[in-house]
Amino acid sequence: MVGVPWMLLRNSLHLLILKKQRALLLELDDNYVALFVRMLGLDHDPLDRDQAIVALWKYSLGGKKYIDAIMQFPGCINLVVNLLRSESSSTCEAAAGLLRSLSSINLYRDSVADSGAVEEITRLLSRPTLTPEVKEQSMSTLWNLSVDEKIRVKIANSDILPLVIKYLDDEEVKVKEAAGGVLANLVLSHVNHEIMVEAGVIPKLAKFLKSDEDGSKIMRKEARNALLELAKDEYYRIIVIEEGLIPVPIIGTAAYKTFRPEMEDKSLSQSEYSPDQRLTLLPWMDGVARLVLMLELEDESAILRAARSIADASINEHMRIAFKEAGAIKYLVQLLNNNVDAVRFAVTRALERLSVSNSVCHIIEAEGAIDPLIDILNCSQISDKIVEKSLNILDRMLDPSKEMKLKFYSGPVNGSEKALNARKNHDVSKGINITEQSISDVNARKIILDPAFIARLVEILKSSSPKMQRKAASLLEFVAATDPSMVSIISVDIESSLVAVLQQKALKDMESDIEAWQPEKYILEIEEAGLAISAASRLLREILKSDIPLHNKDWVAACLFKLSSLSGHNLNFENPINIEVTIYETIPRLIEQIRTSFSLEAQEAAVVELNRVISEGMIDSTRALASEGVIVRLVKLIEEGSERAAEASLAILYNLSMDSENHSAIVAAGAVASVKENRFVTKATMGTSTPFAEKFTYMISSSRTSRIMELSLDLVGDWRLRWLCRGRVGSEALMVKGEG
Known part of the structure; x- marks a missing residue:
């Protein structure tokens, strides 16, 4: 007696499903719903289970009231999830469809996720062959589940993410739309961005917006929403733009x-x-x-x-x-x-x-x-x-x-x-x-040379961040190149501004606790401070190498020496800062003292100091000395100065004579004659001559340039002699020559 109604019910249900009479299914009372839920058990025939899940799926499409009727029975979701393992496509489609309906209700979404639906859907979508209907229902279930933030994180960190991205290339539009919807929901959680970008989601979504063909509006909308959410991050926005899309405001x-x-x-x-x-x-x-x-x-x-x-x-x-x-x-x-x-x-x-x-x-x-x-x-x-x-x-x-x-x-x-x-x-x-x-x-x-603008740059040097100080120093460096006289720069308080740049706060706080609790910020501040000091040092070098009055270079040299001490360099002649200070400040200052001082003692002190600088063998020091035209003053000190000054002058001339390009200037200044006729020659006979006199005389005399110049002077003298002796007898000419 019991078997007959059951068989009749199953046959009637089968006919309803075949005829797709959903309206009749919706008229079933709770007793029939309970019966269908019971038919989902493993103790029933696969055909019965298939028909029951299809009936419940169609029944759930009626809305929340019908879904509530199904969810009255504990364990229903677990039975439905278990059917996702079926080999029957219709069973899998109906099970995924019912889960889709259940997950569309906020109240039941967590229950669906806790039943292991995500894992079973992942296993289902991993099959090599699936019908489009199964893929659509499964992906739509994930779309509904991904609305919840906790479930989004779970989906993104599972094996389902590569499958979702893969189904963006599916032939069925509904499947692609569902996959796009899942991704659009996943990006709403910022923690998912990195794993999604690494999985290659941006190029996949971008192609739907770059295509000229009229595609699915839903797919384009979901792709746009997902990419716009990712583009809120600066790095990911760059990737989106590189894929050929530009964020444009909507007005x-x-x-x-x-x-x-x-x-x-x-x-x-x-x-x-x-x-x-x-x-x-x-x-x-x-x-x-x-x-x-x-x-x-x-x-x-x-x-x-x-x-x-x-x-x-x-x-x-x-x-x-x-x-x-x-x-x-x-x-x-x-x-x-x-x-x-x-x-x-x-x-x-x-x-x-x-x-x-x-x-x-x-x-x-x-x-x-x-x-x-x-x-x-x-x-x-x-x-x-x-x-x-x-x-x-x-x-x-x-x-x-x-x-x-x-x-x-x-x-x-x-x-x-x-x-x-x-x-x-x-x-x-x-x-x-x-x-x-x-x-x-x-x-x-x-316009860059405007005093107001230069004063503003100097003000920025004093009180701004290291990054702005670096740019201001670079602009002042351009001003220095545009105005070699440096009048516009030295007229403002550039000295205190550059000193402020050298006194970076980040360098003073090196012993503080900032490195311990913010190491990245500390490293960035140190780097910016270093770049600012580097820009200031370039500006100092430009000022040092310029033609400004020497008394204005004193503070420049002091700043550079301070900069050298900050970098840990020793102040020896191999230090590049020391070299430039010597060439562009020390040597010109000593030469100016030799030229302009009325005190013979001051000149002698300057030439002795100059000899000390030159004797250290600093690169380009003799070239800088020769370019200043000091040779004539050195020759005069040999003739008129003290023995100490003459010795130093001769040593400097000897160092200058090491470069053959200086020989002509040395000979023209009368250095050779002065050395030969001076007391050095007399002292040489007494065995007390300095070695520089002999070496200098030999080097100049052996120089081809000097010999040619001396010969030219002799020829000029002979020509003048012939001009004076023109029209006179030979004895008178000899007499004139003797007098000359």
Whole structure:
């Protein structure tokens, strides 16, 4: 009696399922639901289990009320999960479909995850062959489960992630959409980003947005959402852009109805920024055009977001050239005059990122960026962030090596041939005459010598961060190269500013506890401090090598010696700092003392000190001495000075005579005759002569240059003799010769 109703029920259920009469299934009461749940057990025939799971799946599609009816029975989910191991495709599809329905309800999502559904679905999707329906239902279940953050982390750290990425290439659209939905949910947890990027999710998703074909809107939406979430991280945003997509702000259509005049002198009016910060992803070409278009709008919030996006997208030479060719530089330079700090910072940041390219940097300068950048720096109320960006741009524009880099630049690595002639094509397209542009560049660079601007740079050296100090020192180095007289630099308090750079706080705090609890920050501060000191030392060297008065070089030498002590060098003649101080400060100072002092004792002291410096054998010291034209004064000291001064002068002349290029100057100054006729020759007969006299006389006399010069002097003398003796008798000529 019991078997008959059961058989009738099973046959009726089979007919309902075959006819897909879901409406009739939904009319079943709780007793029948309990019966179907019981049929899922392992003690029933596989066919019965298959029909029961299909019936429950169709029943669950009615909504939450029907799902609640199924979930009244404890252990139901475990029985359903167990059916995922079935060899029957229809059973697996129905089991995955029922799990999909159950996981769509927040109340039951944790129960589905705790039953081992993720592991069983992973095993199911790992099969070599599956029907599209099984894949769709399984992936959709994961889509629902990944809404929960705890389950997202579990899915991302399991073997299911590579399978989800793999099914992005499936032929069935529904399967791809579900896989994209899973990934879009997984990226909502920041802890999953690294493992997802390493698994190669960005290139897979990017292809759906780059394709020109009309694909699934759902797939494109999920891919866009996932990539935008990843693009919030700066490093992953670079990868997204490298895949050919640019984040572009979404603004209202009303913003496109008004455009700024192309040549607008006054700054934009203040406006409230829109709280809507949504973004979309566009292919390179469309994204660049859209961002440049937004720079022309009157809506300041749109301009602000466009400038930010341009800065973020300028990651390589290809993108920088693309923005330049689209005309972004002109609008960005005009926006430097904007009065809103947020807009000004976004614009300077964009120009800073673009100026990394040598060709683009030239265009920025050609568009007249130097004037507004200097105005920004001269304004003491500008934030340090804007000042830092402005310093970076000016430093790149005024870099002396920029033109050389541009000359040998052969375009970006990806083969863009347009970049090779970027500068030339831009000038031609704008109708810029090369000569006029060169004159304009020269006039613009003269602004750098403005005393107010130089004073501002000196102020930055005193009180700013090491990074800004480094840039300010580099700009002052350019000023020094532009103005060799250094009048504009030494007229300000450059001394105390450079001393402040050398006294870096990071170097003073080397014994503090910062290294213990923030080692990365400590290393970064030490590196920035070192770069600032290096820039200051280059500026000091430029000042030291310049033609400024010698009394102004005293503090320069003192700073360099202090710098040498910071680096741990010994102050010997092999120290490069000591060499340059000696060549450009010590030797010129001693020579000036020999030339200008009215005291013979002061001259003698200077020549003795000079002899000590030269005798150390320092590189280029004799060359520096010869270039100052001091040989005549040394010869005079041999003739008129004390024995100690004459000895030192002769030793210096001997060191100078080691270079044959100095022989002609030595002979012309009468050094040979002075040595031969001076007391050194007399003392040589008494055995007390200095060895320098004999060596010096021999070296000069044996020099081919000196012999030729002496012979020339003799010939000149003979010619004058013949001129004087013309028309006289021989005896009179001999008499004249004797008198001469």
